[in-house]
Amino acid sequence: MQTKISLKREEGLRGEISVPADKSILHRAILFNAVANGTALVRAASFGRDNLASIRVMRQLGVDIKLSLGAEMLKLAQAEGISDAKLSSDNEASVEIKGGGFSGLKPSTAPLYCGNSGTTARLLTGILAGRPFKSTLSGDESLTRRPFRRVVEPLTLMGASFSGDKLPFTISAGALRGIDYDSPVASAQVKSAILLAGLQASGDVSISEPFCSRDHTERLLRAQGVDLETSELETGKHVVKLRHSSSCCGETDGFKLKSIDIDVCGDFSHAAFILVAAILIDKSDVLVRNVGFNPTRLGLWSILTRMGGKLEATNHRIVGGEEVVDLRVSSSELSCTEVKGEEVVRAIDEIPILSVAASFSNGVTRIRGAEELRVKESDRLKMIATMLMSFGVEVEEFQDGLDICGKPELANMWQRVVEARVEKNQVESWKKCGDHRILMAGAVMELIIRGEFFLPDMDVVETSFPTFNECFQLLSGGD
C-alpha cells in the first residue's frame, strides 16, 4: 500500500502528538512477564508487527495472553495471526499476561516465527536455551540473514546446543551453567539473551561489553526481583553481573520473576523522525508527549543538540522504572558534526534519520565505528548512502561509517525534481529493501525537500511505527 502526505506550504509542522510504545521496553514487558509468576497488565498507546511477534510466539509456547486493541491495531493483529483480540473502548492497547514461570512454557510443535524482529528472536533464544525441550525459531527473509552466532556462542558455552547459527535453527536445552563472557559487540540483545539464560543456570553470570548498550532488561529484571550488579571497568567496558547465590534458584525451574504491570512510554526512536523533520522544516513547532528518555538511548538527542537543533525536554518523570519526558522541538539550522564510539551505540537505531539531518547541515558530517549497521534489518550503511544519493546528496561510504556532505539549500525549496547521484535501479533498491527505518528516513527526506512524501510500503513501516502517516498528517494540519 502506498501513502501520500502533503504539507501546507508556509505552515511547517505544528501541534502535539504521541508516538507508539517503546518497542524495546514492550518486547521485554511481554517476554519477561510471560515467564514470570502471576498476572500482569501491560498498557501502551499502540505498537507494531515486531511486538505482535513477541506476543504470538509466547502464546505458541502456551502462555495465556489476552489483548484489547484499538480498531487499527486490531486489523494489524489479525494480519499477524492474532484473531481473538478484543476492541478496546479507549483506542489504547492492553495486554494481559498470565505467566506460569519459566517452567510454565510448553513445547511448540510448529516453528516459532519471529517475523522481522531480531529482539524477539534473540531474547527468546536466551529463554528457550534453559527449557527442557526442543524449539525451532524462524523468521522472515531479513531475519534469516542476520547474525545469531553472537547469542549461539555464549549460550553454547553455558550448555545449550543449536543446529546452526542462522535462522531457522533448533535449540536443544542442556543443564545451563554460569558464564563470564566478554562480548565483542555492545548489544542489548546479546546481553539480554545471556541474562535470561542465566536466570535458569546453576552458576554466576557476568557479561562485559565494549560500551553500555540499552539497559531496559536490567531495569525490568530488577523491578521483577532480580539482583543485578553493574560496573564500569577502567578500560571503559561495561559489566553486568547476576549472582546465582543472591538471585537464582539454580533449579531447572528458573528464577521466580515477579509479574509486573507496566505503562509503556512512547519510543524515542519513533519520536526521532518527528524531531528531525520539525528541525528542518521551516516554521515548525512540535510537542511529542510521553517519550522514553532513557540515557542509554539518547545519542541522537546529544548529537542534534550539538548540531544546533532547538530541542527541549520537559515534565521529567519516572514511569515503570524508566525516565519519561515531553519533547519540544522547533525549526533550526544545523551544523555538521562527528559521531563515533559510545555515541554510535546510544544512537544505533537513529543513524538513518541522523543521516537525513546531516544532509541539510553546513559541512561534512562523519560517522565512524558504525559497522553494526551492516547487520541490521538491511545493510543500513549501504541503504542510507543509496537513499541520500537518490536525493542528490554527496555521500562517501566506509566499512564502518559515512561521510555526508550537507546541502542546506535542498531543504524547504519544494523541489519536485532533484538530480539523483545513483542509477534508477538503485533508487528502487532502497525503496524495496524492506527496512522500516530506511523507508521512514526516506519519507522524512522527501518531506523536507518536496513538502510531501509517498511511503512505498506501509506494511514495512508497520513493523515498528504503524501511526507514522497519522502523526505527520496531524502535524501538517490534515484531518
Ligand code: S3P
Ligand atoms: C534492541 C537492541 C539493539 C537495537 C534494536 C533493539 C533491543 O540491537 O538495534 O533495534 O531491544 O534490545 P542490538 O542489541 O543488536 O544492538
